[in-house]
Amino acid sequence: MEYLVENRVLVATDCIIFGFDGEELKLLLIKRNFEPEKGKWSLMGGFLRADEDLEVGAKRILHELTGLENVYMEQLQTFGEVNRDPAERTVSVCFFALINIHEHDAELARSRNGYWLSLKERPKLIFDHDRMVELALQRLRYKAALHPIGFELLPEKFTIPQLQRLYEAIYDSPFDRRNFSRKILSTKLLKDTGEKNEHGVTKKAVLYRLDQERYQKQFNAFLHFMSDF
Amino acid sequence: MEYLVENRVLVATDCIIFGFDGEELKLLLIKRNFEPEKGKWSLMGGFLRADEDLEVGAKRILHELTGLENVYMEQLQTFGEVNRDPAERTVSVCFFALINIHEHDAELARSRNGYWLSLKERPKLIFDHDRMVELALQRLRYKAALHPIGFELLPEKFTIPQLQRLYEAIYDSPFDRRNFSRKILSTKLLKDTGEKNEHGVTKKAVLYRLDQERYQKQFNAFLHFMSDF
């Protein structure tokens, strides 16, 4: 009795894609050139296929826009209000992804009408996508305060001041340089590469890379990153 | 093209219902007297109706088993592997609930074949329900270390030793009495009722109640509860 076709709904996946350009957090958003809501901005999304695992579907959708695989991606929440999509009953399982903004396939993104927009100054999005972004930001802040996920947004080699600018962007507030660097180094998650940043216009900063082994081990260890948060 | 009936799936809701009997954490589980998997144990679940918001559906399903409303309930995660339900493609949005075990409608639960079983010694559950319980416990531990949600599992008036036994059950490890009580009281979330526990066989402990006003305010404030965690 409960297995009626009328009770089946479309399951969609929407993806909040974060990037960092060295100055501020960005979102990869779609300027829709298709119906519904053509011409408006939305998250990247798509429908789950009948023969596809949920996580696989989410990764497929991310891949279709960025060309990337093996990306940090986490399930955020499922949105299921009856009228969230005016066209048809659709339940959306949201994911958020952290990617290195310089590594994605920019042409592919552009061909799908994807644009990197400032998180803070983003346009209004369709449906309940604004709520999704809000929640994703909240989750990112929460998570990044306790777990070392920020690195996912940076290139392989990065400096501590770069990392600090990232955290300042995430929390939209400044941190003390000395305390920040001490705290980060005390986690032992960074390895000195011996190299120095060539792009600096002043004193060149030391480039670090993640200590992958420790990173894997400590990932769920519940560090205490941003105490001021 | 994507709006095919074949791409529609059933959306179910499963609910991990936690309770605390003063000694250990319990789960409200269903001994299935219906197909599929008749005779086996499962979480309480049901299908989302086509005209029903997701959260409303989850609350309906919880209500059908416990008779309770206004329960602490939080979305856990959505499980969507293709073959998770062998009978038909079903995506399950999981919720977990914290309830005061003495307040639910025991007859109603029994009439639906609901039984409170020990979390630690629970039987194997059907489908991917064991994973759901694991994840729910993990989330409960995570959350309870930072937010004051434990109170949801206790009666309106409770003693600090009771609260401590609850936290010890959640983390399956002992805490120091003196530090625990100092830490809890320092949050200012408890109000002394002036009454004392009548059930004690030795010294009677002071009964507290939540300071609702502060509770609401501080709920998202990111306290640091169990530092030993």
Added chain:
DNA sequence: CCAAAAGTGTTAGAAGTACACCCATGT
């Protein structure tokens, strides 16, 4: 030589942890 960003150390206060003694109650 000046401006701009990187690197580093110290100190005071707060919070966390470990630990011991006294009190109230029922048997």
Added chain:
DNA sequence: ACATGGGTGTACTTCTAACACTTTTGG
């Protein structure tokens, strides 16, 4: 009077937060 569990204080250690000077580099 004794066993059981409740209540409280103190000292030690660790973490956090605030803060200033020196170094490197390009222009």
